[in-house]
Amino acid sequence: MRHGSETHHPVGxxxxxxxxxxxxxxxxxxxxxxxxxxxxxxxxxxxxxxHRAVFDYFVRTTGDRARSEDLVQDTxxxxxxYADSYDARAPFRGWLFTIARNxxxxxxxxxxxxxxxxxxLPRDARQRSAExxxxxxxxxxxxxxxxLDLPEPQRDLLILARIEGLTYAELSDVFECSxxxxxxxxxxxxxxxxxxxxxxxxxxxx
Numbered sequence: 001m002r003h004g005s006e007t008h009h010p011v012g013x014x015x016x017x018x019x020x021x022x023x024x025x026x027x028x029x030x031x032x033x034x035x036x037x038x039x040x041x042x043x044x045x046x047x048x049x050x051h052r053a054v055f056d057y058f059v060r061t062t063g064d065r066a067r068s069e070d071l072v073q074d075t076x077x078x079x080x081x082y083a084d085s086y087d088a089r090a091p092f093r094g095w096l097f098t099i100a101r102n103x104x105x106x107x108x109x110x111x112x113x114x115x116x117x118x119x120x121l122p123r124d125a126r127q128r129s130a131e132x133x134x135x136x137x138x139x140x141x142x143x144x145x146x147x148l149d150l151p152e153p154q155r156d157l158l159i160l161a162r163i164e165g166l167t168y169a170e171l172s173d174v175f176e177c178s179x180x181x182x183x184x185x186x187x188x189x190x191x192x193x194x195x196x197x198x199x200x201x202x203x204x205x206x
């Protein structure tokens with residue numbers, strides 16, 4: 001058997017990642033079609049694939065792990081309830097996080113704003129050496145406070161775009177606007193976050 005003409009792609013290559021992403025999206029569409037027919041097992045499959053990302057989103061936007069578990073359950077109950085409204089031409093994750101966002105808003109409508117705590121730094125920022133962990137913890141606390149001080153739309157946008165890693169196509173479904181508009185909004189939200197951090201640093205110095 002000749003192997004000389006074969007093209008080998010390294011593990012983790014852009015093509016491999018893109019193919020895996022496309023396959024995952026196709027699997028989501030198949031499961032959603034079954035869920036629209038009332039298939040509870042299909043909803044269970046979607047839960048297994050996405051519940052961790054949804055849970056992380058809720059923890060970052062509420063700071064309450066126990067409540068986040070309940071919100072995850074409520075979200076997937078709504079996935080089943082509204083499965084027949086899903087348009088397979090749209091990214092599934094965008095549709096899912098729209099439901100998650102609405103679920104959290106409904107649950108927190110009567111809760112005071114200061115009770116919401118978000119963890120905003122990327123995961124790799126928490127894997128620093130032991131010598132810098134105290135500094136990292138201080139920085140995380142500063143970012144959490146600054147993120148909480150942002151308007152809710154900016155806070156949600158930064159968490160979904162920069163931490164949960166939604167694409168602009170997926171974010172377009174969540175926020176109901178174009179990718180071009182979202183790029184501007186992300187830039188402005190990041191600038192607002194930097195301004196909050198700078199203000200806090202200035203207040204601390206004085």
